[in-house]
Each structure stands twice: as C-alpha cells, then as structure tokens.
Amino acid sequence: xxxxxxxxxxxxxxxxxxxxxxxxxxxxxxxxxxxxxxxxxxxxxxxxxxxxxxxxxxxxxxxxxxxxxxxxxxxxxxxxxxxxxxxxxxxxxxxxxxxxxxxxxxxxxxxxxxxxxxxxxxxxxxxxxxxxxxxxxxxxxxxxxxxxxxxxxxxxxxxxxxxxxxxxxxxxxxxxxxxxxxxxxxxxxxxxxxxxxxxxxxxxxxxxxxxxxxxxxxxxxxxxxxxxxxxxxxxxxxxxxxxxxxxxxxxxxxxxxxxxxxxxxxxxxxxxxxxxxxxxxxxxxxxxxxxxxxxxxxxxxxxxxxxxxxxxxxxxxxxxxxxxxxxxxxxxxxxxxxxxxxxxxxxxxxxxxxxxxxxxxxxxxxxxxxxxxxxxxxxxxxxxxxxxxxxxxxxx
Amino acid sequence: xxxxxxxxxxxxxxxxxxxxxxxxxxxxxxxxxxxxxxxxxxxxxxxxxxxxxxxxxxxxxxxxxxxxxxxxxxxxxxxxxxxxxxxxxxxxxxxxxxxxxxxxxxxxxxxxxxxxxxxxxxxxxxxxxxxxxxxxxxxxxxxxxxxxxxxxxxxxxxxxxxxxxxxxxxxxxxxxxxxxxxxxxxxxxxxxxxxxxxxxxxxxxxxxxxxxxxxxxxxxxxxxxxxxx
Numbered sequence: 001x002x003x004x005x006x007x008x009x010x011x012x013x014x015x016x017x018x019x020x021x022x023x024x025x026x027x028x029x030x031x032x033x034x035x036x037x038x039x040x041x042x043x044x045x046x047x048x049x050x051x052x053x054x055x056x057x058x059x060x061x062x063x064x065x066x067x068x069x070x071x072x073x074x075x076x077x078x079x080x081x082x083x084x085x086x087x088x089x090x091x092x093x094x095x096x097x098x099x100x101x102x103x104x105x106x107x108x109x110x111x112x113x114x115x116x117x118x119x120x121x122x123x124x125x126x127x128x129x130x131x132x133x134x135x136x137x138x139x140x141x142x143x144x145x146x147x148x149x150x151x152x153x154x155x156x157x158x159x160x161x162x163x164x165x166x167x168x169x170x171x172x173x174x175x176x177x178x179x180x181x182x183x184x185x186x187x188x189x190x191x192x193x194x195x196x197x198x199x200x201x202x203x204x205x206x207x208x209x210x211x212x213x214x215x216x217x218x219x220x221x222x223x224x225x226x227x228x229x230x231x232x233x234x235x236x237x238x239x240x241x242x243x244x245x246x247x248x249x250x251x252x253x254x255x256x257x258x259x260x261x262x263x264x265x266x267x268x269x270x271x272x273x274x275x276x277x278x279x280x281x282x283x284x285x286x287x288x289x290x291x292x293x294x295x296x297x298x299x300x301x302x303x304x305x306x307x308x309x310x311x312x313x314x315x316x317x318x319x320x321x322x323x324x325x326x327x328x329x330x331x332x333x334x335x336x337x338x339x340x341x342x343x344x345x346x347x348x349x350x351x352x353x354x355x356x357x358x359x360x361x362x363x364x365x366x367x368x369x370x371x372x373x374x375x376x377x378x379x380x381x382x383x384x385x386x387x388x389x390x391x392x393x394x395x396x
Numbered sequence: 397x398x399x400x401x402x403x404x405x406x407x408x409x410x411x412x413x414x415x416x417x418x419x420x421x422x423x424x425x426x427x428x429x430x431x432x433x434x435x436x437x438x439x440x441x442x443x444x445x446x447x448x449x450x451x452x453x454x455x456x457x458x459x460x461x462x463x464x465x466x467x468x469x470x471x472x473x474x475x476x477x478x479x480x481x482x483x484x485x486x487x488x489x490x491x492x493x494x495x496x497x498x499x500x501x502x503x504x505x506x507x508x509x510x511x512x513x514x515x516x517x518x519x520x521x522x523x524x525x526x527x528x529x530x531x532x533x534x535x536x537x538x539x540x541x542x543x544x545x546x547x548x549x550x551x552x553x554x555x556x557x558x559x560x561x562x563x564x565x566x567x568x569x570x571x572x573x574x575x576x577x578x579x580x581x582x583x584x585x586x587x588x589x590x591x592x593x594x595x596x597x598x599x600x601x602x603x604x605x606x607x608x609x610x611x612x613x614x615x616x617x618x619x620x621x622x623x624x625x
Contacts, residue, residue, distance in 0.1 A: 322562070328538040
C-alpha cells in the first residue's frame with residue numbers, strides 16, 4: 001500500500017465507519033417489520049340487503065370428524081396431537097359458521113354436535129390435514145331433501161404473512177390474537193354454497209323449508225307425519241301434502257321447534273365460547289407447526305448454513321432466530337401443559353346454562369341426544385295419548 | 397497421647413462438618429425464600445431507560461477509537477477498515493435486536509416461594525425457579541435458555557443457534573419502586589450491545605404515575621410522589 005493511501009485511510013477511517021453507521025441508523029430509526037407475504041384474501045359473497053325469505057335457509061354445521069390415523073408431522077407426542085385433532089373438530093366448524101353468518105346470505109347458522117332434522121342444510125366435514133401450513137377439509141353439504149349441494153375437498157396453504165412476527169398473548173395474558181390463516185378456505189366454501197343455492201329455483205327452496213319442518217315433526221311424531229313426505233325415484237324427499245295452518249298438531253310441533261331452536265342456540269353458544277377461550281392457545285400451535293414446516297423445507301433446500309453465524313450482520317436473521325426460539329419455548333411451556341384439556345373458562349358456564357335450560361347433565365353431545373328424546377316425550381305428554389291423524393291443508 | 401486426642405479431634409471435625417452442612421442448608425433455604433420480590437405490574441419509565449440509538453452511537457464511537465488505535469499500531473488500514481465496518485454492521489443488528497425484544501411497555505411479574513414468572517407483551521414468559529443453582533429453562537434445536545440468581549439479581553441467558561447470546565438481568569432499586577432490566581446481546585464476532593430499561597411499579601401504594609400518550613414514544617409514564625394521608 002502506498003504511503004499516501006495509508007495516510008488517507010488513517011485520516012478517513014473513523015469518518016467512514018461513522019458515516020456508514022449514521023446512514024444505517026438513519027435508515028433504521030426504529031426496527032420495522034418485514035413485508036407481509038399474505039396473498040390478497042378472497043372476497044366473501046355478502047348479501048346486502050339480506051336475500052328473500054325462501055333463500056334464508058337454516059344451516060347446521062355439524063362438528064367435524066377426523067379419521068384418527070394421521071400421524072403428526074412434527075415432534076410432539078401422539079396424545080397431544082390426538083387432543084389437538086379432537087379439539088379442531090369443535091374449533092374449525094365455528095370459524096366456518098362465523099364466515100357463513102358474516103355473509104348474511106342465510107337464516108340461523110349453528111354448530112351442532114350431530115345431524116339435526118330441523119335444519120334446511122346440513123354441512124359435514126372431515127379434517128383431512130391440518131397444521132399451521134396446510135388445511136384440507138372434505139366437505140359435504142346436503143339439504144333436508146337429501147340432495148347433495150357440495151361434495152369436494154378444499155385445501156389451502158398458509159403464507160408467512162399470515163403469521164405475525166409478534167407472539168400472541170399467552171393464556172395468562174391474552175391481549176392479542178390474529179385472523180385465521182385459512183380464512184380463504186372458509187370463504188371459498190361459503191361462496192360455493194351461495195353459488196349452489198343460485199342453481200335452485202324459488203319453489204325448491206320453499207319446499208326445502210317445508211321438508212325440514214315436516215322432518216322435525218316426523219322426528220317427534222313419526223306416525224302423524226309419516227305420509228306427508230315421500231321419496232322420489234332418486235331417493236330425495238318430496239312434500240306430498242302439508243298440514244293445515246291451524247292444525248293443532250302442527251301448532252304443537254311448531255311450539256316444540258321454537259324450544260328446540262332455543263336449545264340449539266345455546267349449544268352453538270357453547271362451541272363459540274370454547275372457540276373464543278382456546279383461540280390464543282390454538283394460534284400458538286398453528287404458528288409453531290407452521291414454523292416447523294418452514295424449517296423442514298429450508299433444511300431440505302440446504303439452507304441450514306445460513307444459521308452458522310455468517311449472517312450475524314442481518315437483523316432479520318437474528319430476529320427470526322429469536323422468534324423461532326420464543327415460539328418453540330411458548331409451545332413447550334404453555335401449549336403442551338394446557339392442551340391436556342384445552343382448558344376453557346367460559347364453555348363450562350355455557351354448559352351449565354344448557355343444563356339449567358334442559359335439566360339434563362353430561363357433555364354437550366350427551367345432552368343433545370337426551371334433549372331430542374325429551375322433546376319426543378314432552379310431545380307425547382302434551383298430546384296426552386295416541387297421536388291424532390293430521391288434518392290436511394285445505395281439508396277440514 | 398495421639399490416641400487420646402484423636403477421638404475428640406474427630407468429634408470436633410464431625411461437628412464442624414455437620415455445622416457447615418446445616419449452615420449451608422440454612423443459607424440455601426434463606427436464599428430461595430428471601431429472593432427480592434419482583435411481583436407486580438411494571439410500566440416502562442422512558443426518562444430513565446436508555447435509547448437504543450444513543451447507546452449505539454456511543455458503541456460506534458468506541459469502535460472508531462479502537463479501530464483508529466489499531467490502525468496506528470498495526471499499519472493495516474484496509475483490513476482494519478473492512479473489519480471495523482463488519483463489526484459495526486453486526487453491532488447494528490445486535491442493537492436492533494435488543495431494542496425489539498425489550499420494547500415492552502408493561503411487564504407483569506408473578507412470584508412465589510418456588511418460581512418467578514415474568515410476562516411480557518408479545519413474547520414468551522421468562523420463568524425461573526427461586527433455587528440457587530443454574531436452571532435450564534428450555535433447550536431445543538432453536539436455542540437454549542438458562543437462568544440463575546446472582547444474589548439479588550435474576551439473570552436469564554438465551555443462546556441462539558447463530559452463537560448469539562442474549563442475557564437479561566433483572567434487579568430492583570433499593571427503594572423497590574423501580575425494576576432495572578439490563579439486556580445484553582453478545583457474540584464473538586463483535587462487541588456486545590447492552591441496553592438498560594427501567595420500569596416503575598404500577599401498584600405501589602405510595603407512588604403514582606403521570607402517563608401521557610406521545611407520538612414518538614407511545615405511552616410515557618413518570619414517577620410522581622404521592623403525599624401520605
């Protein structure tokens with residue numbers, strides 16, 4: 001190195017370091033989040049104003065199922081994984097119900113523990129795959145006549161932008177939670193059901209509402225409603241005749257239906273409470289499993305070397321590394337302990353309310369089955385003996 | 397003579413050992429049950445907390461001085477310049493990390509005889525037992541966390557896979573109304589970066605806070621003396 005250059009370097013060194021750092025400081029006055037990578041969400045088909053009465057069908061979203069054979073993709077014990085899956089069968093239907101309700105396209109939408117004859121549309125789903133990076137559901141929507149509206153798989157992948165950098169509040173400090181990373185999947189299902197409804201004419205939709213009411217009547221008093229519904233050559237139920245509007249049996253069934261609606265509203269509240277209480281904890285599981293999947297992919301691409309200390313000058317690398325550790329710790333410390341029962345503070349209170357309404361005990365599923373039996377017994381008690389034949393509309 | 401003394405001597409030695417063991421056990425008991433009480437809600441005191449950019453400037457000045465000195469001594473201008481730049485970049489990353497992970501306005505500490513749990517907004521809680529030994533809080537491929545007590549001070553060490561260590565040291569001021577949190581981000585490649593935060597106890601009976609929402613620093617609180625009734 002020439003003497004001149006050396007002198008120049010000596011003179012300029014402090015200034016150069018200071019200059020480059022001042023520029024860097026000016027650029028990074030305060031730490032900023034990385035850009036979001038979440039794709040633009042699918043718009044939900046919302047009705048404004050709400051659609052005509054015959055289109056406002058009632059929907060029952062049955063608690064989801066899972067085949068129970070899936071193995072966890074990440075290192076957690078099988079019992080914890082099974083509990084997560086079982087919890088998801090209650091949790092995911094609530095997100096779908098919220099989406100359907102938000103669309104304002106329908107009548108009451110409720111999460112139910114099993115099939116219910118009083119709803120116009122019944123939505124069943126099986127969890128095919130679910131973790132922080134992927135959600136796949138096999139969805140079937142059947143109307144009260146037995147026609148299948150939808151029968152297909154829905155699948156979505158999460159993106160980095162779906163998961164905020166900040167950790168969600170823990171069980172002890174629940175201040176924040178973030179939107180569902182798979183909201184698009186629910187939106188797509190909700191939109192598809194609306195599109196399926198568009199293919200039905202007004203008469204069919206009106207008939208569906210009659211069929212559900214008669215189905216409910218038949219559930220209470222099979223003999224009285226037996227010949228009101230018949231199956232056509234495709235096996236779908238059709239209304240043969242309707243009871244008169246002032247028929248006492250019909251009025252009694254309608255009164256029973258109102259009580260039943262109050263009961264299933266509370267059942268729905270139960271699932272909502274469960275969802276609300278456990279969401280922060282479930283978010284931890286999703287984020288952790290998503291991060292694990294990302295790590296696996298990165299390792300698969302041979303990017304492990306990026307963590308050996310060569311990228312220490314990158315704040316983003318350090319922050320990601322710190323966040324990874326915090327998520328892993330949060331998952332192990334908070335989630336695994338609490339997931340043993342998916343502790344909910346509110347849901348037991350709703351269950352107690354349900355017990356007071358119905359006078360029944362047991363889990364919400366057990367109460368639902370008992371309630372249906374109780375309704376039939378109440379109906380028989382109300383009629384005071386053998387059930388009368390119904391008078392037919394237009395026939396006195 | 398020898399035999400006569402052996403027994404009492406052995407007895408005295410035994411008593412001494414027994415006494416020492418008992419004293420150590422008592423000391424141990426005392427340390428775990430007489431840890432300083434950190435419990436309560438704590439709100440950040442911006443006036444007494446350090447600003448990360450100011451601390452960074454000071455650290456950079458130090459780096460400059462050291463680089464200048466090295467250059468004069470070793471006659472290696474370009475290499476020193478490159479090394480100093482690299483160190484400065486790493487220092488900047490450390491500073492930003494320290495700022496990010498200590499950005500909480502509020503801390504909630506739950507403490508009993510067995511455990512202390514420090515809850516921080518948008519971060520996993522720091523949990524440590526009250527016993528004297530170093531405790532491994534968490535260990536995985538993502539990193540490791542240990543904690544231990546340095547007399548009145550509680551220390552957590554978090555080691556990331558990039559060979560970066562973050563240590564948080566929690567201590568109370570003598571009047572017990574302020575909680576001091578010193579966070580140091582260190583690695584072999586460059587000087588450590590240390591940032592001090594001060595929090596004020598929110599539930600003190602004799603103190604209160606004047607808080608105001610500011611554009612630049614969010615909610616800012618300062619300690620205000622309350623006259624005793």
